[in-house]
Amino acid sequence: MNSLYHSTRGGDQKTTASRAILAGLASDGGLYVPDSIPSFDLPLTALADMDYRAVAFEVMSRFLTDYTEEELRDCIDHAYDDKFDTKEIAHLHEAGDAFYLELFHGKTIAFKDMALSILPYLMTTAAKKNNIREKIVILTATSGDTGKAAMAGFADVPGTEIIVFYPKDGVSPVQERMMVTQKGDNTHVVAIRGNFDDAQTGVKKIFGDGKMAADLRKAGCRFSSANSINIGRLVPQIAYYFYAYANLLKRGKIQAGDPVNVTVPTGNFGNILAAHYAKKMGLPVGRLICASNSNNVLTDFFRTGVYDRNRDFFLTSSPSMDILVSSNLERLICESAGGDVKTTAALMKSLRETGKYEITDAMRRNMDDFYGGYADEDQVFEEIRRVYRESHYVIDPHTAVASAVYHNYVKETGDGTVTVIASTASPYKFARNVLAALDPKYGNFSDDEQFDALAEVSGVAIPAAIRELRAAKVRHNTVVDIAGMEQSVREILHL
């Protein structure tokens, strides 16, 4: 029997996985969620000898039930191949008292590659299955990493076009350079004068615009989303939590059934929600430690039950987490309300209109395995230094947020459960800040000198994504105001 998906706001018909992936966002503005989370029916010990692809198949096939085995294996084989610079795909590195799950071995050296390497295949397969002939236009807002990873995934994929919006002053120099040098005739990059939330709100507005939808249909196109609101992003991310658990089993660090805590540097709440789904499927996960940077809306939310985006917005050294509206939280809200779509829709309406909502005590109890914490910039830099000093391991600022929050958590609770920290970016992607944390002497090094210095300090060779950047040509240079986003989409698509 097929698992079906419905909108968190109740407005749409139930639909299949492949149709939910094609749509991205439900037409009522809600997010697709499965009617029920499937349980994982294999013994966990069976995973210990599987490679990444095999684990990914076992996990993803439980959700994407309308894909045939052949279709799904084909998508997985195309995605998790030698684009990744380690055979393991996701390497688990032990340092100090934690295990860092390195999710940055793909093409753009950040964890978005884990899902965006496979999304184009899931989407084009879905189009074929559903006899859809329109061109798929991917419209995406990025805080830095998604945009590049999505373009790398979709570049020159027939039948697709991709448009990426990013905040002009809200991404790191390496992130920006990686985006504006993107190749592929079907890739388009637009900088906006605003922050990530502006970009995301603008994209959602374009998605919901009736006139735009009609013009698009006339032109033989349809929108979809590569943002983490797409269920096709979320499902592949569940796999690496199973893989990490299996790896701990294999290495004798835990016995089957032992709980493992997970700490995730969080922005749009996609990665940690995937860990939560893994737990709901039956993976023995204890606490879900949600780590934020100075933009600590989620910390306050988990501590008080009030979500309030009315606050100062900070640009930090972990730009992919500089977010005040974490879209994927809506899925957890809906679940904690017992699947009540009316309540969810009302809370999201309140968020849109007042920037704020409060959940009930009963809903809070349903998410009490989440722990929220944050690390400010000083703590992040100190954590990069500490981990290097004690373990000779260089971590990026996003991972350092998680690592710092994890250590605060242990101090506060004394919880000694084995812990996996999601390591979401290569330090090379944020070389300037990483080196600044390690020693101020690197401050006046050029970019190239910094990469060389990082290679020497870390003992990790410069990844291909950085080597290629040195010679790459700038291909995109459009900058628009927030109000000009719709017009730029029209121009790109000739509407």
Ligand SMILES: *Cc1c(COP(=O)(O)O)cnc(C)c1O
């Ligand atoms: C996107 C991203 C995050 C945040 O992940 P979410 O799924 O949006 O919570 C953290 N770190 C890095 C490096 C990222 O690219």
